[in-house]
Amino acid sequence: MSSLYLVRHGQASFGAARYDQLSPLGQRQAIATGVHLAGRDLHFHDAYTGPRSRHKETAQGVLSAFKVAPSLTESRGLDEFAEGEQILTSAERHFAVPAASGDAHDRKTLYVSMLTAWAQGKAAIDNCRSAEAFRMAVREWLSEHRRAASPGQQSLAFTSAGTIGVLLCEVLDLPTEQMISFASVIRNASITEIVHTPEGISLRSFNTYSHLPPALLTQL
Numbered sequence: 001m002s003s004l005y006l007v008r009h010g011q012a013s014f015g016a017a018r019y020d021q022l023s024p025l026g027q028r029q030a031i032a033t034g035v036h037l038a039g040r041d042l043h044f045h046d047a048y049t050g051p052r053s054r055h056k057e058t059a060q061g062v063l064s065a066f067k068v069a070p071s072l073t074e075s076r077g078l079d080e081f082a083e084g085e086q087i088l089t090s091a092e093r094h095f096a097v098p099a100a101s102g103d104a105h106d107r108k109t110l111y112v113s114m115l116t117a118w119a120q121g122k123a124a125i126d127n128c129r130s131a132e133a134f135r136m137a138v139r140e141w142l143s144e145h146r147r148a149a150s151p152g153q154q155s156l157a158f159t160s161a162g163t164i165g166v167l168l169c170e171v172l173d174l175p176t177e178q179m180i181s182f183a184s185v186i187r188n189a190s191i192t193e194i195v196h197t198p199e200g201i202s203l204r205s206f207n208t209y210s211h212l213p214p215a216l217l218t219q220l
Contacts, residue, residue, distance in 0.1 A: 002153040003204070004145065005044075006164050006192040007033060007062060009054040011218045019083065022057045029189035029216050030061025036211035037156075037191075038065040046070050047156040048145075050078035050163065058189065059158040070156065077141025080160035082128040087114050090125045112184065119177040131176045135166045142170060146196050161186040167194070171203050182206075188218045 010026030012019050022030065047070045049059040063069040091114035092098055117123035119131045164186055165179035171194055190209040195202055209217065
């Protein structure tokens with residue numbers, strides 16, 4: 001049996017000129033996650049990262065805690081489907097509601113409504129593939145990883161909540177729209193573990209964040 005540990009990126013830089021980078025808190029989350037994984041004496045054979053800066057910076061922070069870190073490979077199969085601004089801009093057009101005019105709760109409601117419509121195939125997000133196309137790309141990455149994995153291999157993958165959500169839909173054989181329910185509760189720098197053999201795949205743990213102290217708990 002082989003294991004795939006999925007790590008969601010640390011907190012990104014909300015409110016900054018450039019969102020796609022870890023905040024100081026996100027950097028501390030990544031290091032704390034690395035210390036936790038290294039302390040479990042796990043031997044990772046390989047590691048993968050999505051192409052976003054927040055994915056790579058999280059990987060660097062986590063792997064810095066290992067005496068012998070696995071080689072890191074970038075993969076577009078672990079990319080997120082869209083950024084927050086893309087989603088809100090598309091939501092304004094689709095629902096004919098200006099997001100900037102509402103409070104934070106209204107914007108979050110609009111955001112989730114847009115994601116749900118996209119995942120159900122009822123709406124498009126600007127410059128973004130469909131939810132089914134996104135799932136297919138992630139499925140291909142997972143299938144390729146499983147084919148290449150040796151028995152007992154332990155692997156790390158650094159990615160985003162949407163990618164983890166759709167991976168769970170694959171593992172649990174759920175409809176694509178279910179990914180939104182998963183993605184909406186995944187904490188920054190949390191760990192999800194999938195175990196697999198050539199014959200099957202299953203979920204061992206989801207959204208584990210007990211390794212993070214309360215001061216390091218964030219979700220967005």
